[in-house]
Amino acid sequence: MAEEKEGGLVFHPLDQFIVEPLFGNGPVHWYTVTNLTVWMVIALAAIVAVFVLGSRGRAVIPTRLQSIGELIYGFIYKMVEDVCGKDGLRYFPYIMTLFLFILFSNYLALIPMSYSPTSMIAVTAILGFGVFFAVTILGFVKNGPAFLGLFWMSDAPAILRPIIAVIEVISYFVRPVSHSIRLAGNIMAGHAVLKVFAGFAALTLVSPVAIFGIVAIYGLEVLVCGIQAYVFTILTCVYLKDALHPAH
Amino acid sequence: MATETTDAAGVCVDAGGSALGMPQLCADWMPNQIFWLLVTLIAIYFVMSRIALPRIGAVLAERSGTITNDIAAAEELKNKAAEAEAAYDQALLDARAEAQKIVAEAKAEIQAELDVELQKADAQIAAKTAESEAAIGEIRAGAVKSVTQVAKDTAKELVAAMGGTADAKTITAAVTARMKG
Numbered sequence: 001m002a003e004e005k006e007g008g009l010v011f012h013p014l015d016q017f018i019v020e021p022l023f024g025n026g027p028v029h030w031y032t033v034t035n036l037t038v039w040m041v042i043a044l045a046a047i048v049a050v051f052v053l054g055s056r057g058r059a060v061i062p063t064r065l066q067s068i069g070e071l072i073y074g075f076i077y078k079m080v081e082d083v084c085g086k087d088g089l090r091y092f093p094y095i096m097t098l099f100l101f102i103l104f105s106n107y108l109a110l111i112p113m114s115y116s117p118t119s120m121i122a123v124t125a126i127l128g129f130g131v132f133f134a135v136t137i138l139g140f141v142k143n144g145p146a147f148l149g150l151f152w153m154s155d156a157p158a159i160l161r162p163i164i165a166v167i168e169v170i171s172y173f174v175r176p177v178s179h180s181i182r183l184a185g186n187i188m189a190g191h192a193v194l195k196v197f198a199g200f201a202a203l204t205l206v207s208p209v210a211i212f213g214i215v216a217i218y219g220l221e222v223l224v225c226g227i228q229a230y231v232f233t234i235l236t237c238v239y240l241k242d243a244l245h246p247a248h
Numbered sequence: 249m250a251t252e253t254t255d256a257a258g259v260c261v262d263a264g265g266s267a268l269g270m271p272q273l274c275a276d277w278m279p280n281q282i283f284w285l286l287v288t289l290i291a292i293y294f295v296m297s298r299i300a301l302p303r304i305g306a307v308l309a310e311r312s313g314t315i316t317n318d319i320a321a322a323e324e325l326k327n328k329a330a331e332a333e334a335a336y337d338q339a340l341l342d343a344r345a346e347a348q349k350i351v352a353e354a355k356a357e358i359q360a361e362l363d364v365e366l367q368k369a370d371a372q373i374a375a376k377t378a379e380s381e382a383a384i385g386e387i388r389a390g391a392v393k394s395v396t397q398v399a400k401d402t403a404k405e406l407v408a409a410m411g412g413t414a415d416a417k418t419i420t421a422a423v424t425a426r427m428k429g
Contacts, residue, residue: 012266012267014267014270014271015265015266015267015271017267017270017271017272018260018261018265018267018271019271019274019277019280019281027276028276028277028280029279029280030279030280030282030283031280031283032280034280034284036280036281036284037280037284040284040285040287040288041288043288044288044291044292044295047292047295047296048295051295051296051299051300051304052295052299052300052303055300055303055304055307058303058306058307058310059307060307060310060311060314062307066307069300069304070304070307070308073301073304073305073308074308092301093293093296093297093301094293096296096301097289097292097293097296097297098289100292100296101288101289101292117281117285119272120271120272120281121272121273122272122277122278122281122282122285123281123282123285126282126285126286127285184272188272
């Protein structure tokens with residue numbers, strides 16, 4: 001937010017990400033109800049509204065809300081089935097949970113004055129590393145040591161195999177980092193840029209340009225929110241496929 | 249600004265309420281974010297896996313079942329319609345054939361009657377013709393006889409006028425010979 005202080009414009013584009021207690025002014029303990037809590041609960045409420053209240057009628061000919069829920073259900077179901085195969089469908093509820101949380105948090109964060117949980121690296125890191133550990137453990141449980149075959153390119157020339165294995169191992173361990181930073185970075189950058197444009201809008205001279213910029217960036221953010229939720233989910237499916245079928 | 253400000257929201261905010269550095273990297277706030285994230289995820293997971301997903305899955309299955317049934321019923325009705333159409337066409341063909349047969353029969357009947365009438369008419373015409381011919385023949389015979397008579401008489405008169413005498417026999421023979429020529 002830009003404030004006219006004595007001396008000119010001061011931008012604080014990152015202030016929107018500050019975690020504050022909802023009640024009182026005390027320190028933020030792990031259990032404190034904060035603005036982040038509020039928006040997570042709103043996301044949960046929106047999900048319940050679309051998926052539970054929307055499908056309340058169990059209508060064969062769906063209402064609008066019900067068909068939104070069915071579209072998202074069908075979209076993710078088909079994604080899991082296409083990427084992971086039939087045996088990946090057991091994990092469909094988990095992937096659906098991830099997708100819905102990210103999708104709804106992203107879009108709710110586009111409401112002015114709202115808070116965006118998915119821009120916090122701690123949140124996305126938990127998601128990313130959660131997927132990483134779950135998939136790795138699942139891979140070893142399902143395949144035993146054969147899971148390590150993921151790193152051994154049996155159809156590559158023999159000399160290259162150890163080198164490729166090293167690269168594969170590195171890329172495997174980088175996965176959760178890129179997975180989580182991609183989401184947090186995209187959302188945070190978009191919101192920060194919006195704030196910067198909003199700060200310039202206070203200057204009479206450039207405010208038309210700044211406001212046009214806000215509209216343009218907002219439109220871009222609408223795309224980014226959906227795409228990042230999609231990317232996070234489909235990468236989760238790809239990693240899950242590696243755990244279920246590690247053979248190259 | 250001193251980073252060790254402990255009042256207000258915590259160490260990551262300066263006295264003016266602005267963030268120090270990136271709020272994302274403020275370690276003091278992370279346990280809070282992680283805790284509430286886990287609470288939210290677990291809540292979403294239970295809502296989804298216990299209520300929403302089975303319900304939507306059932307609705308989708310029911311719908312695809314209904315659609316399959318409806319398509320099958322439509323197929324059946326279509327077959328029935330095709331059958332009915334075939335029957336209709338057959339009936340139409342039969343009726344047409346029947347009509348043609350009736351027309352042919354009527355034609356034959358009329359032809360037969362016509363033939364009979366024609367024959368009758370022909371016979372009548374033939375009878376009339378024969379009668380007429382007979383009458384004409386009679387007339388002609390009568391005429392020839394009269395001519396012969398007139399010729400004989402004229403010849404006799406001519407011979408008498410010329411002063412000769414001629415018996416009837418000779419004159420008759422001569423006239424007959426001439427008339428034959």
